[in-house]
Amino acid sequence: MDAVLRELDINVMASPKAIQVGSVIKQRFVLEEVIGEGGMGTIYKARDLRREEANADQVHVAIKIVNDKLKQHPQAFSALQHEANKAQALNNDHIVQIYDFDRDGDTAYITMEYLQGRTLDKLMKNFAIHGLSYPQKLALMLTVAKALAYAHEHNCVHGDLKPSNIFITNDNRVKIIDFGLANASTESEAPKSAVKAVMHAYTPAYASQELLAGHRPNIADDVYAFACLAYEFLGGSHPYQKMSALAAAEQKRQPKPIQYMPKIQWRALRKGLQVTATKRKVSMRGLIAAFSEGKSMPKWVWWTLGVVAIVIMAYVANQLDPII
Numbered sequence: 001m002d003a004v005l006r007e008l009d010i011n012v013m014a015s016p017k018a019i020q021v022g023s024v025i026k027q028r029f030v031l032e033e034v035i036g037e038g039g040m041g042t043i044y045k046a047r048d049l050r051r052e053e054a055n056a057d058q059v060h061v062a063i064k065i066v067n068d069k070l071k072q073h074p075q076a077f078s079a080l081q082h083e084a085n086k087a088q089a090l091n092n093d094h095i096v097q098i099y100d101f102d103r104d105g106d107t108a109y110i111t112m113e114y115l116q117g118r119t120l121d122k123l124m125k126n127f128a129i130h131g132l133s134y135p136q137k138l139a140l141m142l143t144v145a146k147a148l149a150y151a152h153e154h155n156c157v158h159g160d161l162k163p164s165n166i167f168i169t170n171d172n173r174v175k176i177i178d179f180g181l182a183n184a185s186t187e188s189e190a191p192k193s194a195v196k197a198v199m200h201a202y203t204p205a206y207a208s209q210e211l212l213a214g215h216r217p218n219i220a221d222d223v224y225a226f227a228c229l230a231y232e233f234l235g236g237s238h239p240y241q242k243m244s245a246l247a248a249a250e251q252k253r254q255p256k257p258i259q260y261m262p263k264i265q266w267r268a269l270r271k272g273l274q275v276t277a278t279k280r281k282v283s284m285r286g287l288i289a290a291f292s293e294g295k296s297m298p299k300w301v302w303w304t305l306g307v308v309a310i311v312i313m314a315y316v317a318n319q320l321d322p323i324i
Contacts, residue, residue, distance in 0.1 A: 227272030
């Protein structure tokens with residue numbers, strides 16, 4: 001009976017209230033400023049009154065107010081709640097932590113870890129990362145790859161990986177955001193129409209053919225998105241010049257090898273960049289293994305550099321005046 005009453009309470013349509021800065025959600029979260037916009041909703045920085053009362057070190061959370069499409073699709077709400085619960089269970093330092101998925105009247109919202117910093121797309125546009133060496137860039141991509149692999153092994157797919165969903169905090173921590181919130185599960189029981197109702201428009205440059213065709217996201221889609229992201233970050237340009245996978249397949253485009261990338265890394269990355277899923281025969285663990293194995297220069301290169309360094313030092317020493 002209690003469960004029935006709770007369900008009735010959830011479905012009571014109270015008078016709609018405008019959500020804006022200054023609004024209080026669930027008599028707990030005070031919205032202080034807009035920090036992001038997306039197809040699924042608006043993200044606010046919010047002060048958590050309960051944390052404040054407990055004198056917690058961090059009293060702020062990020063809260064995403066989900067858009068109105070959920071109101072017309074209860075199956076989609078259930079599916080999204082299922083995905084949020086799976087993402088909430090992920091325990092990885094490089095995946096943003098989701099605290100809860102709830103509703104206040106007819107307002108659905110997701111609370112999550114509040115981060116300060118910038119997304120990777122903004123850093124790339126502002127040329128803030130161009131001073132990084134190839135090994136430094138590779139280390140960042142390996143961090144993202146390992147977090148994705150961890151999620152895949154826990155039955156959770158991102159579904160919308162792109163530079164704007166990679167967050168670099170002010171203290172240089174890497175976080176993947178919006179994990180699983182694209183309703184990204186091949187096991188979701190929601191009808192496809194309901195799933196598409198809450199899924200925002202994918203960024204064509206990072207979406208696989210299958211996603212663009214309306215299929216539910218799966219691991220292979222994350223692999224393609226990561227491969228495009230890694231190619232762009234490591235090589236300086238998108239593998240298909242921001243062209244969609246559908247257009248790239250139609251024009252039979254092939255990405256050019258990245259200069260200075262070790263062959264073992266390029267062979268694995270090229271597999272991930274295949275626009276046809278049946279040809280995309282590499283997993284995140286496969287990419288991690290290739291990137292890890294090829295991240296160091298061969299021993300003969302280090303040996304050669306050592307010999308050159310010794311010769312230079314000897315030459316410099318011969319040019320110095322003797323100390324009297």
